[in-house]
Amino acid sequence: MDIIEQVTEMAKRAKAASYILMNISTDLKNGALRAVAASLDKNRGEIKRRNALDIENGRKKNLTAAFLDRLMLDDSRIDAMIKSLNDVIALPDPAGEITSSVKRPNGMEVLKMRMPLGVVGIIFESRPNVCVEASSLTLKSGNSVILRGGSDAFNSNTCLGGLIREAIASAGLPADAVSVVATTDREAVGEMLKLKQYIDVIIPRGGKGLVDFVAENSRIPVIYHDAGVCHTYVDADCDIAMAVRVSVNAKAQRPSTCNSMETLLVNAAIAEKFLPAVEAELLKAKVSIKADESAMKYLKSAAPAVEEDFYREYNDYILNIKIVGTIDAAIAHINKYGSHHSDAIITSDALAAARFEKEVDSAAVFVNASTRLHDGFEFGLGAEMGISNQKLHVRGPMALKELTSEKYVVRGSGQIRG
Amino acid sequence: MDIIEQVTEMAKRAKAASYILMNISTDLKNGALRAVAASLDKNRGEIKRRNALDIENGRKKNLTAAFLDRLMLDDSRIDAMIKSLNDVIALPDPAGEITSSVKRPNGMEVLKMRMPLGVVGIIFESRPNVCVEASSLTLKSGNSVILRGGSDAFNSNTCLGGLIREAIASAGLPADAVSVVATTDREAVGEMLKLKQYIDVIIPRGGKGLVDFVAENSRIPVIYHDAGVCHTYVDADCDIAMAVRVSVNAKAQRPSTCNSMETLLVNAAIAEKFLPAVEAELLKAKVSIKADESAMKYLKSAAPAVEEDFYREYNDYILNIKIVGTIDAAIAHINKYGSHHSDAIITSDALAAARFEKEVDSAAVFVNASTRLHDGFEFGLGAEMGISNQKLHVRGPMALKELTSEKYVVRGSGQIRG
Numbered sequence: 024m025d026i027i028e029q030v031t032e033m034a035k036r037a038k039a040a041s042y043i044l045m046n047i048s049t050d051l052k053n054g055a056l057r058a059v060a061a062s063l064d065k066n067r068g069e070i071k072r073r074n075a076l077d078i079e080n081g082r083k084k085n086l087t088a089a090f091l092d093r094l095m096l097d098d099s100r101i102d103a104m105i106k107s108l109n110d111v112i113a114l115p116d117p118a119g120e121i122t123s124s125v126k127r128p129n130g131m132e133v134l135k136m137r138m139p140l141g142v143v144g145i146i147f148e149s150r151p152n153v154c155v156e157a158s159s160l161t162l163k164s165g166n167s168v169i170l171r172g173g174s175d176a177f178n179s180n181t182c183l184g185g186l187i188r189e190a191i192a193s194a195g196l197p198a199d200a201v202s203v204v205a206t207t208d209r210e211a212v213g214e215m216l217k218l219k220q221y222i223d224v225i226i227p228r229g230g231k232g233l234v235d236f237v238a239e240n241s242r243i244p245v246i247y248h249d250a251g252v253c254h255t256y257v258d259a260d261c262d263i264a265m266a267v268r269v270s271v272n273a274k275a276q277r278p279s280t281c282n283s284m285e286t287l288l289v290n291a292a293i294a295e296k297f298l299p300a301v302e303a304e305l306l307k308a309k310v311s312i313k314a315d316e317s318a319m320k321y322l323k324s325a326a327p328a329v330e331e332d333f334y335r336e337y338n339d340y341i342l343n344i345k346i347v348g349t350i351d352a353a354i355a356h357i358n359k360y361g362s363h364h365s366d367a368i369i370t371s372d373a374l375a376a377a378r379f380e381k382e383v384d385s386a387a388v389f390v391n392a393s394t395r396l397h398d399g400f401e402f403g404l405g406a407e408m409g410i411s412n413q414k415l416h417v418r419g420p421m422a423l424k425e426l427t428s429e430k431y432v433v434r435g436s437g438q439i440r441g
Numbered sequence: 442m443d444i445i446e447q448v449t450e451m452a453k454r455a456k457a458a459s460y461i462l463m464n465i466s467t468d469l470k471n472g473a474l475r476a477v478a479a480s481l482d483k484n485r486g487e488i489k490r491r492n493a494l495d496i497e498n499g500r501k502k503n504l505t506a507a508f509l510d511r512l513m514l515d516d517s518r519i520d521a522m523i524k525s526l527n528d529v530i531a532l533p534d535p536a537g538e539i540t541s542s543v544k545r546p547n548g549m550e551v552l553k554m555r556m557p558l559g560v561v562g563i564i565f566e567s568r569p570n571v572c573v574e575a576s577s578l579t580l581k582s583g584n585s586v587i588l589r590g591g592s593d594a595f596n597s598n599t600c601l602g603g604l605i606r607e608a609i610a611s612a613g614l615p616a617d618a619v620s621v622v623a624t625t626d627r628e629a630v631g632e633m634l635k636l637k638q639y640i641d642v643i644i645p646r647g648g649k650g651l652v653d654f655v656a657e658n659s660r661i662p663v664i665y666h667d668a669g670v671c672h673t674y675v676d677a678d679c680d681i682a683m684a685v686r687v688s689v690n691a692k693a694q695r696p697s698t699c700n701s702m703e704t705l706l707v708n709a710a711i712a713e714k715f716l717p718a719v720e721a722e723l724l725k726a727k728v729s730i731k732a733d734e735s736a737m738k739y740l741k742s743a744a745p746a747v748e749e750d751f752y753r754e755y756n757d758y759i760l761n762i763k764i765v766g767t768i769d770a771a772i773a774h775i776n777k778y779g780s781h782h783s784d785a786i787i788t789s790d791a792l793a794a795a796r797f798e799k800e801v802d803s804a805a806v807f808v809n810a811s812t813r814l815h816d817g818f819e820f821g822l823g824a825e826m827g828i829s830n831q832k833l834h835v836r837g838p839m840a841l842k843e844l845t846s847e848k849y850v851v852r853g854s855g856q857i858r859g
Contacts (some may be wrong), residue, residue, distance in 0.1 A: 042773075045800055045802070046796070091653035102731055119799060125821055127819070130653075131814065133820050133821065141802065142832070154807065176588060200607060222834075223832050224832070238660060239660075243655060244662065244832075244833045245662075246833075255734065267637055268855060269855060269857055276857070276858050277858075280836050286456065287684060358460060376852075380554065380850045381463060381464055381537060382464050384556075384559065385848065386848055387849035387850075388848065389851045389853065390850070390852050390853060391853045391854055391855055392854075392855070392856040392857075395856075396851065396853075396858055397849070398858075401545070402545070402849065411661065414558050414559065414641050414662075414846050415558070415641075415662045415664070415833060415846060416846070417846075417850070418846055421850045425619070428834070428835075428836055430803065430804055430805065431805035431806070431815070431820065431836065431837045432798045432808070433805060433814065433815075434810075435682070435809040435814075436683075437809055437810070437811075438687075438814060439687055439691075440694050
């Protein structure tokens with residue numbers, strides 16, 4: 024079989040498995056996840072041995088230390104994968120849930136029932152943990168998954184994929200509910216993206232190159248977890264100490280994440296008081312500042328910002344600061360330069376808060392809280408596949424429920440259309 | 442300006458208008474819809490005059506009588522458009538609704554808020570009524586709309602678009618909330634489909650050629666309202682009179698619609714009793730039958746069906762009939778040959794009903810009711826843009842709520858991430 028036939032056959036089997044999963048009990052699905060956890064624990068040696076091959080290849084290819092670190096599986100990372108499986112076992116099963124029901128005048132009952140999406144295709148880079156985390160969420164919600172990892176994690180991904188398939192089959196689930204595309208051939212991704220009749224949704228997890236490739240080539244609906252160009256707007260009327268604490272957390276608690284702040288917008292009326300205070304704390308946190316002209320005069324360490332800077336996702340200890348005259352200007356800036364991800368206002372003014380909540384067009388809008396809190400666990404949803412900043416199907420954390428959609432079920436007694 | 446600049450400029454203005462619409466009161470939106478209704482009533486002469494140009498061009502081009510009928514606007518069709526506006530005015534406004542709220546251990550409140558999608562692009566064929574029906578739904582839900590109709594309805598669409606823009610502007614809404622792409626140039630559609638930064642969703646309404654073109658070329662998420670290859674499965678244990686009545690309604694009440702039945706699946710155990718009974722009624726309704734080999738022996742009028750027939754959407758007085766041994770075979774047939782649209786079971790067996798509900802992978806599943814009931818009005822949702830048979834975002838009728846999605850709003854008191 025050539026690569027096209029292989030991927031097509033895999034997708035066909037995943038689809039068939041998805042129809043079996045639709046009608047499998049929560050107990051059986053949890054049993055399968057327990058079997059995966061037991062297998063990871065039992066096969067630690069094998070996992071580390073296969074992972075070492077990838078690390079060795081990576082060293083030969085001079086991959087960065089940061090990349091090799093993300094690639095590496097040791098006992099503590101295996102523990103973390105086992106913990107993530109147990110976390111998902113503890114979450115409620117969304118599949119089959121009746122979310123609403125109305126009786127119509129003709130006597131028929133119209134219900135909405137939550138159902139798995141079917142087959143989820145995940146295209147991801149470097150971290151092999153994704154194999155376990157993604158398949159635990161897809162299995163629990165009743166979906167099949169096709170995993171296509173980066174070629175640098177080839178040995179780790181095929182090892183984990185093989186263990187998962189074996190474990191779920193031993194627990195009575197179809198092995199084809201989890202597949203790993205076992206090739207480093209890039210053509211396989213292009214093929215996957217065309218298989219609309221078998222794959223229901225594609226989730227790309229990786230850098231801009233991967234996301235752009237998927238966007239250009241997919242004939243399957245895509246759920247994007249894109250760039251996070253996030254803002255905090257400090258309103259004229261606010262608690263300055265809170266504004267400083269929340270801003271510094273949003274920027275510096277973990278700058279590499281998508282929900283970290285990239286631009287701080289400050290109302291002109293409060294700039295003189297707020298900016299020196301926040302600068303002192305930002306400098307302590309090793310953040311370097313780029314500022315627009317009007318903010319420069321209140322800041323002693325800032326370099327001048329150019330317009331392109333306001334579109335950038337630094338993912339680093341760098342922050343743009345800009346002064347705005349009104350809340351309208353702040354909202355307009357966020358909707359124009361932002362990536363519709365996570366944006367916050369710090370204010371004591373209820374009217375300003377209400378306007379910001381409604382008018383900022385982002386997946387999550389925060390009032391008096393750090394954008395870093397945009398997260399499945401923090402929101403009480405449990406584990407997640409990432410944070411969607413698109414508008415259809417799901418905005419924000421993509422957790423178990425978001426791996427389902429609702430179909431209509433109509434219960435009648437012979438109703439016809441007149 | 443060339444066509445690319447024109448469409449880009451239109452989309453940019455539509456986006457700007459969408460941000461204004463996000464914060465406009467329900468009263469103001471209803472006032473604008475009333476102004477549109479008044480304008481249609483006042484400008485009947487102008488509408489009919491401009492429509493007559495399209496009809497005349499269509500006659501010259503030898504368009505079919507059915508096509509010309511769909512294109513035609515007379516007083517009763519203008520009345521129907523006015524009625525559809527009043528219907529939408531009476532529906533509740535979904536925008537801004539808080540759909541859930543939880544308090545987290547750190548004291549922050551996590552809410553979900555329903556918000557307009559932003560800019561909706563609608564690409565449609567022939568019926569100019571769509572201009573009014575689609576813009577009433579998008580406006581009421583707080584969205585801007587860009588309408589690109591077929592070139593054969595060019596004069597009608599630009600006339601209606603102009604009247605709508607004038608009317609909503611007179612009521613205080615931005616005119617750019619509704620735009621009609623005023624060109625017959627096909628390139629304009631290709632351009633629209635690339636404007637991801639301004640248009641949030643594309644809804645194609647038309648035949649397979651249009652839908653395939655959009656699927657191949659869109660970089661914007663698409664909501665499909667595709668083919669309806671719908672089924673009714675008559676179970677072994679059922680009320681035969683009900684099965685006959687519901688089946689005949691599903692096929693013959695209005696065969697041109699997407700929720701009409703194309704294939705009747707019959708359990709072998711009931712075939713001898715049911716098939717002659719249903720055939721008699723189908724013949725009265727002028728339906729011609731194609732049947733698989735085993736069904737042929739119970740039917741006097743049937744022609745033999747070939748496998749391809751089971752994939753076809755006849756939209757006509759033609760019906761496939763096939764005998765299946767078990768409910769499993771019925772479900773497998775529907776999931777394989779169907780279009781995941783509307784499928785029914787007729788049964789007295791609660792277990793069979795429950796399995797069919799869960800395992801049939803369609804937007805709407807009916808137990809003891811006609812597939813023809815798959816409709817926004819019948820389900821109590823009011824007017825709709827069509828019926829989605831995709832899985833993401835919306836399955837089934839796309840009504841007002843489905844023109845929104847939910848964003849997170851977090852209300853805090855200085856919470857940060859630890």
